[in-house]
Amino acid sequence: MTLPTTSVPENSTSDSGVLDLDLYTALVPLLIISILGIVGNVFVLLVFCLHKKACTVAEIYFSNLAAADLVLASCLPIWAAHIADNKFNWTFGSVLCKLYNMVIKMNACCSTYFLVLVSIDRYVALVHPMSHGRMRRPKYAKLGCVLVWGFGLLMSVPTIVYRKAKYHPDHNATYCSLNYTGTHHLIFVGKYALFSFIIPVCIISYCTVKIVQALKNKAMLRFHGEDTENKATFLVLVVLVAFIICWAPYFLLSILEALQIAEILENDSSEMQDIFHTIFTYLAFFNSALNPILYVIVGKNFREKVCELFQSGRFCADLENFPCSRTRLD
Structure with missing residues (x-):
């Protein structure tokens, strides 16, 4: 069984070699993540779309996040089939490769920036409610989502340019891989890490610090009311922490590998590094499946929407038994 050793979540395959692992070790986690991501995000979108009340600004962002995560999770079965049948021998042509x-x-990048919009919305709601409250309108939220989708498309342009289906005689296989020199690889990975992780995390971290400070201000809590803004804020904080935990290891290892390819660091590639790359890649993918689970476990407002949609007393009672249901910031 072969696994990629370069920057996947792009389904990249290393030009320098592959890692032999058992088929189920690579395939089963990928399929589980895909199934959970598809089912969970479809459920979230149905709740937001079918509910009678119009979506709030935060819910507009969360619904777009669910859409991006759904597309990302839907792509994984193709990769799984690619692993199972072809052992990374790309047989689908150069166009589909791109x-x-x-x-x-595109969708990985969009997921990140929808979280940025969510954190900014919570920041404005709690820290500057009077001076910037008019900015928190659905029409502005929808415009922001359109801009994020456009930015994600722009970020994917280098993938279209450099991604090619290339035949490797040494392995007697065609790999769908990124084709550029070590320096270009470093620039590509550095740009992607900067705009898809470092800058978003800096914005999210700043907003989070200000949000926590605002939540500690009891006068502000009384002004807003504990059952309005703070329910959504607690969910946002949990989702943001989950994002950082899932994506940080992948980006750190990708930067390390880019520095090695560019010969800035000694290229001490090992089987253990390949294994860690695979684990961190799957952890990053898992974030798309984790978000819908967090909505149900942590988000009381979301559970209330589900109850109103299904109108089932037993179903609602079961949801209310979650540990977070009775916490003050739920």
């Missing part, structure tokens, strides 16, 4: 990886890159 488009498939463009979609993954």
Whole structure:
């Protein structure tokens, strides 16, 4: 069984070699993540779309996040089939090689920036409610989502340019891989890490610090009311922490590998590094499946929407038994 050793979530395959692992070790986690991501995000979108009340600003962002995560999770079965049947021998042609990886890159980037919009919305709601409250309108939220989708498409352009289906005689296989020199690889990975992780995390961290400070201010809590803004804020904080935990290891290892390819650091590639790369890649993918679970466990407002939609007393009672249901910031 072979696994990629370069920057996947782009479904990249290393030009320098592959890692032999058992089929189920690579395939089963990928399929589980895909199934959970598809089912969970479809459920979230149905709740937001079918509920009678119009979505709030935060819910507009969360619904777009669910859409991006759904597309990302839907792409994983193609990769799983690619692993199972072809052992990374790409047989789908150069065009699909570019488009498939463009979609993954675009939606991974969009997921990140929808979280940025969510954190900014919570920041404005709690820290500047009077001076910037008019900015928190659905029409502005929808415009922001359109801009994020456009930015994600722009970020995926290098993938379209450099991603190619290339035949490797040494392995007697065609790999869908990124084709550029070590310096270009470093620039590509550095740009992607900067705009898709470092800058978003800096914005999210600043907003989070200000949000926590605002939540500690009891006067502000009384002004807003504990059952309005703070329910959504607690969910946002949990989702943001989950994002950082899932994506930080992948980006750190990707930067390390780029520095090694560019010969800035000694290229001490090992089987253990390949294994960690695979684990961190799957952890990053898992974030798309984790978000819907967090909505149900932590988000009381979301559970209330589900109850109103299904109108089932027993179903609602079961949801209310979650530990977070009775906490003050739920």
